[in-house]
Amino acid sequence: MVCDEKHKSLDVVNQVDQSCTANMSQHEFDLWSSLLQKRTGMVLPVQRKSFLVTNLGLRMKELGCRTYQEYYDILSSGMDGELEWKFLIDRLTVHETRFFRHPASLKVVRDHVLERIRNRPETSVHLWSVACSTGEEAYSLAITVDQALQQAGRDAQENYFSVVATDISLPSIKTAREAKFKERQVLNHVSLEWLEKYFDRLEDGRFQVVEKLRRRVCFTPMNILAIVPEVVGEVDVIYCQNLLIYFDRAKRFEIVDEMARYLRPGGLLILGAGELLGWDHPEMKKLGFSDVLAYKRQVKRA
Ligand SMILES: C[S@@+](CC[C@H](N)C(=O)[O-])C[C@H]1O[C@@H](n2cnc3c(N)ncnc32)[C@H](O)[C@@H]1O
Incomplete structure (x- = not known):
């Protein structure tokens, strides 16, 4: 936060009712939500006031x-404040x-990877799971690619692939790295065949994603508003669902413009259906799916 911004915020926070957190006035709500928007870009509509009050x-x-x-x-006290923000x-x-x-989106990823292997069998495939939360999305992508490789008759060992998965939440990233999931998180959504292949049953009843995957x-923890190029590199697939909904329209455009820079020519950008309307980019072509929002980077740069 820059100094001016900080002083302005302090001024306004000074006016906050100091008696009790339950009595958050509309004015106080506006102050905290604008502070949050400055730091994360997220828009907290007034309908979410009780959510803010409870969690704060x-x-x-x-x-x-x-x-x-x-x-x-x-929150304003140097390094400790930065940690507290997290x-x-x-x-x-x-x-x-x-x-x-979202199985339909994952099917589009699978088909894209299959086509890629057919056309350029010698190359590796890299994916980016944006706002991966506790890891289920990133592991679903990894399973999808592993399956595609097998379908193409190739061993994942010879066709290298990787998924970089990022999220602003440190605790979520920690959970994702551990890759241990409760029974209901897995059984309800993963077929028995894949459960056997991609998960180990732990003594405490949970399931852990196999080491190979x-x-x-x-x-890696990362704010989508401050992409670290070295973390992402160049990828073939960007998968970003249920994140853009927290930003206003202008910010959504900014975010996808920025993300698209990390896509290789011919690469695929998958967003949540209905999460982006009216985006136009000279190098990105919208694909004609009814249930999946996908764009392809043109092979020749405009
Ligand atoms: C609803 S979850 C979506 C998880 C997953 N993509 C899915 O669709 O199942 C939204 C995630 O976005 C993350 N997030 C929110 N703001 C973010 C930001 N500015 N940068 C990166 N991640 C963010 C949250 O921490 C949360 O884990």
């Missing part, structure tokens, strides 16, 4: 803060996810 309040209680000002001071962001973001959440996926 819970975190303040954990820290023993009695007023918004007290908590704001912690906790708060985790609390204020929705991490809902599941294995094979875990090695293909690299989880």
Whole structure:
């Protein structure tokens, strides 16, 4: 946060009712939601006021803060403040996810990978799972690619593939790396055949993704508004679902413009159906699926 911004925010937070977190006025809500938008780009509509009050309040209680000002001071205190922001962001973001959440999109990925292997059998395939939450999406992509390789009669060992998976939430990334999932998270969404092939049953009843697949996926904390080029590299598939909904239209355009820079010529961008309307990019062609929002990067750059 730049200094001016910080002072302005402090001014406004000074006006916050210091008595009780439950009584958050509309004005206070506006201050906190604009602070959140500055830091993360996320838009918190007024309908989510109770969500903000609850989660802010819970975190303040954990820290023993009695007023918004007290908590704001912690958030503004150098390195400790930066760390606290990470906790708060985790609390204020929705991490809902599941294995094979949108099968139609994964089928488009599978077909793209198959075509790629047919045309350029010697090359490797790299994917980026954007806002991967606790990892189910990234592992679903890894299974999808592994299956495609087998369908093409190739061993994953000879056809190298990788998935880089990023999310702003540190706790989510930690869970994703452990790759241990409760029975209901797996049984409800993964076929028995794939369960046997891609998961080990642990003594505590949970399922862990097999090491062979875990090695293909690299989880890294990253804010989509501050992409680190070295983390992403150049990828063949960008898979970004249920993230753009938290941003306003202009920010969505900015984010996809920026993400598209990391796509190889011929590469595929998959978004959540209905999450982006009216985006136009000289190098990206929208594909004509009714249930999947997909764009392909033109092989020749415009
Ligand atoms: C609803 S989950 C979607 C998970 C998965 N993509 C899916 O569709 O199942 C949204 C995720 O976006 C992450 N997120 C929110 N803002 C973000 C940002 N600015 N940069 C990166 N990740 C963000 C949250 O931490 C959360 O894990």
